[in-house]
Amino acid sequence: MTTKELIIEKALTLFAENGYQGTSVKNIADAVGIKDSSLYKHFKSKKEIFDTIVQEMSTRMEQMSLGYGLPDEAGMESAAALYGALTLGDLLDLSKKIFLFYLKDEFAARFRRMLTIEQYRDREIYEVYRQIFMEAGITYQAALFEEMCRQGIFRSSSPEVMALHFYAPIFFLLNKYDQEPEKEEEALNVLEAHVREFARVYRQNQD
Amino acid sequence: MTTKELIIEKALTLFAENGYQGTSVKNIADAVGIKDSSLYKHFKSKKEIFDTIVQEMSTRMEQMSLGYGLPDEAGMESAAALYGALTLGDLLDLSKKIFLFYLKDEFAARFRRMLTIEQYRDREIYEVYRQIFMEAGITYQAALFEEMCRQGIFRSSSPEVMALHFYAPIFFLLNKYDQEPEKEEEALNVLEAHVREFARVYRQNQD
C-alpha cells in the first residue's frame, strides 16, 4: 500500500470515529507513521484528503454492491425471476449478506459513519449520503418488487411502499446495532423476523 | 429567558448545525450577544454546556412525547382501545403529528441532529440517542400493538416485528427528509402511504 493510500485508509478510520473537525492532520500523520508536514507532499490540504475519500469510496461502494450480488437495472427482469425462485431461506441469507455488508464491510461501515457525522456540515456530503443510503436501496428494490409483482411472484401493491417496508427496517437496524458488535446475533434475529414477516405478507406462494 | 438558558438555546442550534467540535465557545457567545469570557461565569467549560444540553433535553423530550398524546404504559389498555376506535384518518393524523414532532419541533429536531452527529464520539451520547430514538418508540409501540392484538383490533402477529414495521419507516423518512424542508409535503405523502399499507395489512376491520 502506498503512503497516499495509507493516508486515505487511516483518515477514513479517524473521520468515522471523531468526525472531520475532531481529527487533526497530526492525528492522521501519527496513524500513518510520518510527520504532519510530510503529509502535504501527498495532499495539498486536509480538505483534499476528505474530498478524495468521498470520491473514491463512492465509486468503491458502487462496485462492491454490484459484486455482492445486486444486479443492475438492465438485469432487473432476470433478477426478479431469480429472486422469485429463491426459497425463504435463500431470501434470508441474501438480506443478511446485504445487512452485514453495510454493517461490517471495512470500507462501507466506516464510510457510512463518516457521512452520518458530516451530513449536516456540508450540503454536498448530504447529497452523497442521501444518494447511497436513502435513494439507491429504495429505488433498486422498488424496481425489483414492481417486476416481481408483474410476474406474479408478489401480491400487487405499491412497489415504492413495499421497498420502504423492506429497506427501512434494515436501515433502522443498521443504525441501532452499529455500535454493538457483541449484539450482532440479536440484530440478525430481528432482521430474520422482519424478512419472514415481509415474505409472509407479500409472497404469493409461501414456502 | 435568563442568560444561562439563552446559552443552552444558542449552543444547541450551533451544535446541531456544526457539531460540538465545529462550534467554538466564541460562536456561542456571539450568538448570545456576550463575550466568550463572560460565558465562563455560567458554565465552567464548553463540555459542561454540552452535558447540560443532553441532560435537560432528555427530560424535556420525555415530557413532550407524553404531552403529544403518547400515553404511558399504565394507560396502555385504554390507549389500545382508543387507537382501535380511531378511523384510518385519525390514525394518519396521529402518525403525522408524531413524525412532524421529531422532524420540526424546535427542541426535538435540533436535539436529534446533535445526537446524530455526536453519537460516535462518545459512548454516553450514543446510549442517549439509542434510548430516545431507537428503543423508546419500538418498546412503546410493541406494547401497544400487543394490547391491540389481544383486543382483536389487529391481526395477531409478533408485536416487536409489527412495531419495527411501523416505526422504522418513520425513522427512515425522518433521516431522509431532515434537510429538505421544501419536500415536507412529499414526505407526508410517503408517510401516509406507509400508514395506509400498514393498516391494510394488520387491521381486522378496514374502514
Added chain:
DNA sequence: GTCTATACCTGGATAGAC
C-alpha cells in the same frame, strides 16, 4: 455578570535541509 487582556495550546500549512 460583563468587559479587556492575556496565557497557553493546538491546528493547518509552508520553507528549506537532507
Added chain:
DNA sequence: GTCTATCCAGGTATAGAC
C-alpha cells in the same frame, strides 16, 4: 518524500477591572 523549524490563526480558559 521525509524531516525540523517556524508561522500564524484560532481555540479554551483564567485574571482582574468595572
